Amino acid sequence: MTATTAHPTVPQSGADLPVLQQIATRVRWLSAAIIDAANAGRPNDTGVKVGGHQASSASIVEIMVALWFAELAVEDRVSVKPHASPVLHAINYLLGDLGEEYLPTLRARGGLQSYPSRLKDPDTVDFSTGSVGIGATAPVWAAMAHRYLASQFASTPSAGRFISLVGDAELDEGAIWEAVADPAIAKLGELLWVIDLNRQSLDRVVPDIQIGKLQGMFAAAGWQVVTLKWGRLISELFQRPGGQQLRQRLESMPNEEYQRMLRADASQTAERILAGSEDEQLRALLASLTTTELATAVRDLGGHDLGLLVDTFGTIDSHRPTAVFAYTVKGRGLPTEGHPNNHSALLTADQMDALAADSGMTRENPWQRFDPGTAPGRLCADRGAELRRAPVGAPAQVDVPTSLGHGHRKAISTQAGLGRLLADLTRDAPETAARVVTCSPDVASSTNLGGWINKTGVWSVDDRRDWFADDAERVLRWSEVSNGRHIELGIAEVNLVSLLGELGATWSRWGERLIPIATIYDPFVSRALEPWSYGMYAGGQSILVGTPSGVTLAPEGGAHQSITTPSIGLEQPNCIAWEPAFAQDLEWCFLHAMGKVGVPGGCSSYFRLSTRPIDPALAQLPDDPHLLEHRRRQAVAGGYRLPATHDPVDEQVTLVGTGAIVPEVIAAANTLREQGINAGVVCLTSADLVFRSMQQRGHRAAGTGGNIIDDLFPAASPAPLITVHDGHPHTLSFLAGARGDRIRCLGVTDFGQSSGVDDAYRMHRIDTASIVDAALSVLGR
Structure with a gap:
């Protein structure tokens, strides 16, 4: 898209081009000065560089000025490429959204973050974008989350466009193309991506001319493609x-x-x-x-032509997503302009002085705003007022029940228990169920979401005809409607957890609470780890269910046996990791986790579930309602002892298990007791909460697990520990620090192979005989 007329004073939109140019010059200076102040203006005796990206910021100045000062509406949401955070802060400063005291604080504690952060920056940041490629796709999933929200709740505030400002090197990231290729995305006309095509990455000028390939990939996915190669001059x-x-x-x-x-x-x-x-x-x-x-x-170049940019943004077809390729020069207007190694280059003092002179500024007084009486000053004030958002209201109160009250009498797996819980929720707690949205990457039926889907339907941007509605043999009713409550994506785990994060942020974006739940095969949690973690860092709250897990799914083969996921869950910030053994524990813990999603101060949860049916009688649930409530409280705090009547005094060895392996732990304890060895059993529902309980000793108000560590491992009754886990044994090794006990950790440390469950347990030495052997060994017998 190129113009054939001379460079106009007033573009077609009516924007005052000379005024926009003055603002662009000031923004370019401020962004460079913010980085200069962080590196040359603060004492630094650590020897560690502060850094910043003056060149990457300079290339996108005109694009962002055209948007913020001529195009954006208050409802629009924008994701800014990571290395352009100084430009965003400079613009927010001119708009009156950021105090001058923050401008020298880039990458300092309590100051401006290194990359845009929705939760940690002091000014308006719509999307956190520190993870290259992942932050760029966040507006895609935010747009889908808003569409879903509006289909469920009439009170949902309206939204505008969802805009991504993307560095061209980010297009190397697989997360970009997994999102672009999803067929549902082609229907989201509110999406606008602007690619800052400066043709440089961190180390080099990108060789060859790839624009044709990139344009074709977007077009093939149903996007409108606009290319701004040359300016009007x-x-x-x-x-x-x-x-x-x-x-x-x-x-x-x-x-x-x-x-x-x-x-x-x-x-x-x-x-x-x-x-x-x-x-x-x-x-x-x-x-x-x-x-x-x-x-x-x-x-x-087109990406630096303010008039062309303003006109382009104002005339884009809103019926399908749009990708604008805007040619730019990295380091535009700086002495480092176009240099192949300018990515992290910092301007010298002399170069900053020269830039200040060219910009009508000084290094001694670098933070001047425009005089309010000037045309740029008036435009900054007007746009600041137009873009100022009202605070988001508190989400509606939803009382999630602590229990559904249905007994579990038959052997059932925790995965099947989840399916039953969700299906029962629609009847027993309809207000809570109305806030639940489930997601899956083409594994809904195999992770037991069928009952929920049959009752609530599959969500789609538009209603689709169900050609199998009259098929009497169909078990799963796959009805795709605009008010369904299950969202099905293709087999792309990155997309799944990215959507999950945005569904879990609707309470803070638009004041409407959702409880998003996603099921994923547990071995693929590692594949989705970065975007999953990013979603939580950016404020998303959700529940991720990894199932089936461990070598318990032995017939599926060694490549599908997750080993490290328990440690991942335990170590993930803003998230509680759970691995209940029994369906009743799952119900209690899952409802507890749901209560923490979509609320101020809430958090996410990760559940590691199994397809192995377990006899609920092994849980030895008490009949007395008060004792049953006590058991529930222990379960949601992290674990309990079996049986509850067992006295840990004079206990000779304590067996600790979690998840699907608990039946073997209980059987081993019974065998030891038959041999006259006083063996205790601790059933963990959340090793994560038990670890937190241990860490918070002495300052318990700061933690989540209370004093459960002392309930499970009373200091007056020390005993050697045998921990057993269908995962890496390191996960539970911290328990040695609870009382200073000797410990032997059993678990999975090697790749598996296809086999039966019993064979797999024996091969990895987590079967009953191996547990008994470990206990006898630690006792010197």
Whole structure:
């Protein structure tokens, strides 16, 4: 998309171009000065660099100025590429959304974050974008989350466009293409991506010309593609005699040659373009321009043309997602402009002085705003008022029950127990069920969500005809409707957890609470780990269910046996990891976790479940309602002892288990007792909460697990510990510190293979005989 007219004073939108240019010049200076102050203006005796990205910020200034000062509405939400955070802060400062005291605090404690952070920055940041590629896709899932929210609750506030400002190097990330390729995304016309095409990554100028491939990939996914290659100034030159030759020459240059031309002295520009060409029209055109005019023209790229940008943003088709490829120069307007190693380069004091002079500023007084009486000052004030958002109201109160009250009498797996819980929820707690949305990457039926889906339907942007509605043999009713409560994505775990994070942020974005629950095969939790963690860092609250897990799913084969996921869950911030053994424990713990989702101060949860049916009688639930409530409280705190009547006094050995392996732990304890050895059993529902309980000793108010560690391992009754886990044994090794006991940790430390469950347990030495052997060994027998 190029213009054929001369560079206008007023673009078609009516924006005042000279005023926008003044603001862009000030923003470019402020963004560079913010980084300079962090590196040269603060004492630093650690020897560790502070850093920053002046060049990456400079390339996107005009794009962001065109948006914030001419285009955005208050309902719009924007994700800003990580290395442009100083530009965002500079703009927010001019809009009155950030105090001057923060400008020298980039990367300092309590100051501006290194990358945009929705929760940690003091000004308005819509999306955290520190994870390259993942932050760029967040608006995609926020748009879908808002669509879902609006389909369920009439009170949902309206939303505008969801915009991603993406560095072109980010397009190397797989998360980008997993999101773009999802078929549902092609229906979200509120999506706008602007790719800052500066053709540089961290280490190099990107070789070859890849724009055609990238354009084709977006177009093939159903996106509208707009390319802003040249600005209006040089586009006018292309219309003169010799102009087409000039355009052909510039567009055939490799990226490296073009940027080397920018680095050369302006007097060399013409000869570098000609490169020995004898074309008389081209020579005549170049000769008609002054050195300064030609140097300016070859830098006139579409991503720096404010008028072209404003007009483009204002005329985009809103019926399908749009990708705008905006050509830019990395380091635009800085002495490092176009240098292949400018990514983290910092301007020297002399270079900052020169930039200040060019910008009408000084290093001694770097933070000047525009005079309120000037045209730029008035525009900043007006746009600041237009973009100022009202505080988001508190989400509606939803009283999640602590129990559904249905007994569990038959052997059932925790995975099947989850399916039953969700199906019962629609009848027993409809207000809570109305807030639940489930997600799955094409594994809904195999993770027992069928009952829930049959009752609530599958959500779709548009209603779709169910061609199997009259099939009497169908068990799963796959009805895709705009008010369904299950969202099915393709087999892309990154998409799943990215959507989960945004569904879990609706309470803080729009004041409407959701309780998002996603099921995923546990071995693939590691694949989804970074975007899952990113979602929690950005404020998303949700429940991730990894199932089936461990070598308990032995017939599935070694590659599908998760070993490290328990440790991942225990170590993940803003998340509680659970691994209940019994369906009743799952019900209690899951409802407890649901109560913590979608509320101020809440948190996420990760449940590691199994397909192994377990006899509920092994849990020895008390009949007395008061004792049953006591058991529930212990379960949601992290664990309990079996049987409850067992006295730990004179206990010779304590067996600790969690999840699907608990039956073997109980059987081993019974065998030991038959041999006259007083063996206790601790059944953990959350090793995570038990660890927190141990850590908070002496300052218990700061933790979540209370004093459960002392209930489970009373100091007056020390005994050697045998921990057993269908996962890496390291996960429970911290229990040695509860009382200073000797410990032997059993678990899975090697890849498995297809087998039966009993064979798998024996192979990894977590079967009953191995547990008994470990106990006897630690007792010296």
